[in-house]
Structure formats: structure tokens, C-alpha cells
Amino acid sequence: MALVGWMVIGALVVAGVMSWRMQRYPGGWRYAFALQYVAERRDLDAARRALRGLRDQAARERETASGSVELAELAHQGRIDAARARLVALKNPGTGLLRDSVGGLWLYEHVLEARADGRAAQYPLHQVSIRDEYSPKVGHVYLALPAGRQQMVSVALDEATSETEVRAFVVKVANAAADAKAAKAERLAKIPQAEAELRKVTADTSGPEQARQRLADLTARQKSDARIPRARRELDAARDRWEKLTGHRPQ
Structure with missing residues (x-):
């Protein structure tokens, strides 16, 4: 690729980074890039990271619990299928080898x-x-x-x-x-x-029921967990501070 092509690509990358940073820290060039506002940007980023980290952790916990429910249901159905196959083989063994x-x-x-x-x-x-x-x-x-x-x-x-x-x-x-x-x-x-x-195997739904109960308990625990609402309030406060400083409210 010619030098001019690489220069164009580099310019586009730089422009993209600058645009992203201006959106992340709205209010103008100096608020997004000047060393004078490093502390304010760090304050905003810290609040964002805290909320995102708690949300990601909660999502992973729900995904794990939901996966456990699916695995328990599959295991239960597998036991049913195996028991039914044994019964069918007893009633009709088929042709055989x-x-x-x-x-x-x-x-x-x-x-x-x-x-x-x-x-x-x-x-x-x-x-x-x-x-x-x-x-x-x-x-x-x-x-x-x-x-x-x-x-x-x-x-x-x-x-x-x-x-x-x-x-x-x-x-x-x-x-x-x-x-x-x-x-x-x-x-x-x-x-x-x-x-x-x-x-017996069909009636024994204890595995899936326990897994579903664990998921329900986790969901209830997360709903009552004060950390995410607190982190959300802290992020709103950080946004308020940034808006008071720049006149623009960040996402």
C-alpha cells in the first residue's frame, strides 16, 4: 500500500479516536484532552467502571445459574430417555446383529x-x-x-x-x-x-427444581442488592459534576 494510503488510514483512526473521546467526555476539546481535567475524567471513568463491573458480575451469575438449570433439565431428560429406551428394548429388542x-x-x-x-x-x-x-x-x-x-x-x-x-x-x-x-x-x-x-425417573424432578430455585434465589438477591443502585447513583452524581463543569451531560 502506498504511503498516502497508510496516511489516510492513520488519519481516519485518529479521527475516530478523537470523536469517541469527545463523545465520552462532552463539552469541548479541552475537557476531553487537556491535562487540566484529568482528575475529572478519572472521576467519571471510575464511576462508569464501578457500575459496569457490578452489572457484568450480576449478568455472569445469572448466566451461570441459567446454564445450571438447562443442564439439570437436560440431565433429567437424559435419564428419562435412557429408562424409556431400556423399557422399549425389553418389549421389543428389534432385529439385532x-x-x-x-x-x-x-x-x-x-x-x-x-x-x-x-x-x-x-x-x-x-x-x-x-x-x-x-x-x-x-x-x-x-x-x-x-x-x-x-x-x-x-x-x-x-x-x-x-x-x-x-x-x-x-x-x-x-x-x-x-x-x-x-x-x-x-x-x-x-x-x-x-x-x-x-x-420414578420421570417423577424425580429434584435436580431441575433445585437449579430453578437457585436461579430464583439469585434473582431475588440481586434485586435486593444495594450495590448496583448505589453505583448508579454515584455515576449520576459524577455526571452531575461533569455537567456542572462543562454544561454537557455525559452518557
């Missing part, structure tokens, strides 16, 4: 998925029975489904899928179904306790 698959059958933690004739359906493991038969090139897997119907899934036997693999899969499904029946009974037994825990 994939354990194994063969042909058109996929064994998940809690369901068996069967795909045949271009259609796929999932069945709760605790409601499924399985058996198998074999011909030289095809394994026939029969499923007894929850509604009493049966479904056959044919698995081609070749180098990619052997009869041994299909048999092992059928055994795995049968064992998983037996485990699922026991797991369902355990889940059902836990549901009343989980429902009670959800009600």
Missing part, C-alpha cells in the same frame, strides 16, 4: 429372516421352529412360522455352500430359537421393574 446366513436365510440376534420367491420376511426367533432335509444337490429347510404356517427355503448345494454348512446353520437357528424363548421370559419378567423405574 447378523450372526450367520446361508442361502435365503439370515440369522440375527432376535429374528430369522427368510427370503423366497423374491419376498423377504422376518420372524421372532422365539416363535420359529426349523428342520431340514436333503437331496443330492439341494438342501430343503422348513420353517414353522408364528401363525402356524410353514415355509420352505431351498439352498443349492455346491462348492460355495455344502450340506455340512446348511446343517450347521439349522442347528444354530434351533439353538438360537431355544435361547430366544428363555431370553423373552427374562425380558418379560424385567418389564414391571423397568416401567417402575421410568415412572
